[in-house]
Amino acid sequence: MVNASAAKDFLRKDRMPTVWCPGCGNGIILSSFLRAVKELNLMKREVAVISGIGCSSRATGYIDFNTLHTLHGRAIAFATGVKMVNPSLRVIVLTGDGDALAIGGNHFIHACRRNIDLTVIIFNNRMYGMTGGEFSPTTPEGDFSTTSVYGNIDPPFDVVNLAKAAEATYVARSTAYHHMLTTKYIKEGILHKGISVIDVFTPCPTYYGRYNLSSKPTDMLFYLRDHAVMNTKAQAMSREELKDKFIIGKFVDIEREEYTERYAKIIERASEVRE
Numbered sequence: 101m102v103n104a105s106a107a108k109d110f111l112r113k114d115r116m117p118t119v120w121c122p123g124c125g126n127g128i129i130l131s132s133f134l135r136a137v138k139e140l141n142l143m144k145r146e147v148a149v150i151s152g153i154g155c156s157s158r159a160t161g162y163i164d165f166n167t168l169h170t171l172h173g174r175a176i177a178f179a180t181g182v183k184m185v186n187p188s189l190r191v192i193v194l195t196g197d198g199d200a201l202a203i204g205g206n207h208f209i210h211a212c213r214r215n216i217d218l219t220v221i222i223f224n225n226r227m228y229g230m231t232g233g234e235f236s237p238t239t240p241e242g243d244f245s246t247t248s249v250y251g252n253i254d255p256p257f258d259v260v261n262l263a264k265a266a267e268a269t270y271v272a273r274s275t276a277y278h279h280m281l282t283t284k285y286i287k288e289g290i291l292h293k294g295i296s297v298i299d300v301f302t303p304c305p306t307y308y309g310r311y312n313l314s315s316k317p318t319d320m321l322f323y324l325r326d327h328a329v330m331n332t333k334a335q336a337m338s339r340e341e342l343k344d345k346f347i348i349g350k351f352v353d354i355e356r357e358e359y360t361e362r363y364a365k366i367i368e369r370a371s372e373v374r375e
């Protein structure tokens with residue numbers, strides 16, 4: 101076990117303070133990630149961290165690894181390129197629900213389908229934080245945002261079900277409150293050969309919270325504590341008991357041939373033919 105201060109080894113202290121609002125869970129998720137890297141004893145040079153655009157995607161600016169802060173929705177595309185060129189790197193994607201599932205939705209499903217060895221950590225704040233609180237593909241139906249002032253009419257994606265349907269080989273969900281669980285899933289995801297998707301729920305206090313739950317960040321954490329149910333426990337609960345709850349846990353952990361390994365075989369075959 102590594103304590104939280106050890107994670108500071110990986111922070112670019114000269115970039116502090118962060119842009120994140122007081123009470124935002126992004127810092128908690130970032131520290132879960134740093135703790136996971138520390139506990140796995142990974143060297144900085146072995147790790148590449150790629151993000152898109154958004155509040156959550158700013159995370160790459162605060163950490164001292166090989167990092168790329170790329171284009172909105174293109175984090176997984178850049179990460180795919182990095183992994184293809186250097187399969188020995190541990191490639192991690194830090195992304196928002198908008199970045200990964202709206203503009204980046206295509207890259208997300210195809211990375212799952214290919215089973216490329218990326219660890220995709222979704223900072224799921226249920227809306228677009230950076231641009232002012234618009235609804236995103238994970239905003240629940242009926243919820244309020246700056247672009248759904250009478251209630252959102254779009255049914256949301258369930259990230260776990262989406263990743264499962266696209267045939268991701270590791271899928272888990274945690275929250276900013278359950279930081280030890282998040283660290284555990286990130287560690288497992290990094291060690292997993294193939295794509296791992298870790299959906300981490302962290303309602304944005306500034307926009308989502310203010311419009312839908314509470315303007316107090318501590319209430320956000322209590323909300324996560326009181327409404328999350330482990331999937332193992334949920335199986336024995338009735339529909340009525342699960343009303344207003346969301347399910348966390350590990351949902352998929354299977355083996356399937358990884359994409360860069362398949363590609364290496366193709367290169368080998370092609371060079372044999374040429375010789």
Ligand SMILES: Cc1ncc(C[n+]2csc(CCOP(=O)(O)OP(=O)(O)O)c2C)c(N)n1
Nearest residue numbers: 154155156172196197198199227228229230
């Ligand atoms: C091509 C493009 N379209 C739109 C934007 C504007 N934009 C910047 S961040 C963002 C949404 C961010 O939401 P999310 O990915 O959920 O991250 P969060 O800020 O909530 O962490 C949008 C629409 C952009 N930068 N580039």
